[in-house]
Amino acid sequence: MKAEDRDSAETTMAATLDRITVGRRTYLVERVNEIDGPVRFVLHDPRGRKYPLVPHPHRPDQLVACATAVPFSRFRPTPLAGVRFAVEDDKLVIAGADAMMGQDG
Secondary structure (H helix, E strand, O other), X not given: OOHHXXXXXXXXXHHHOXXXXXXXXXXXXXXXXXXXXOOOEEEEOOOXXXXXXXXXXXXXXXXXXXXOOEOOXXXXXXXXXXXXEEEEOOEEEEOXXXXXXXXXX
């Protein structure tokens, strides 16, 4: 893919997607419309990596990021370890501090 094509594709993607900032990194948020699968959103980082957001096993109202499988490693940690997300008003947001501690409120 040529640099111009990649830049125009990234510009088109950025125009249609929301953004969320975690730490110092800003991710593009893509909503997944598949009803059957567990993935609700995909975060795209600036380096081109994708992190699907799936329901937390113990708190299905919250989402956690998981790393995609790579051929050279069985496990690759995400830069989003410990961060939980929630959906409010049909938008992806970072879950509050009470959600991080596991308290229902």
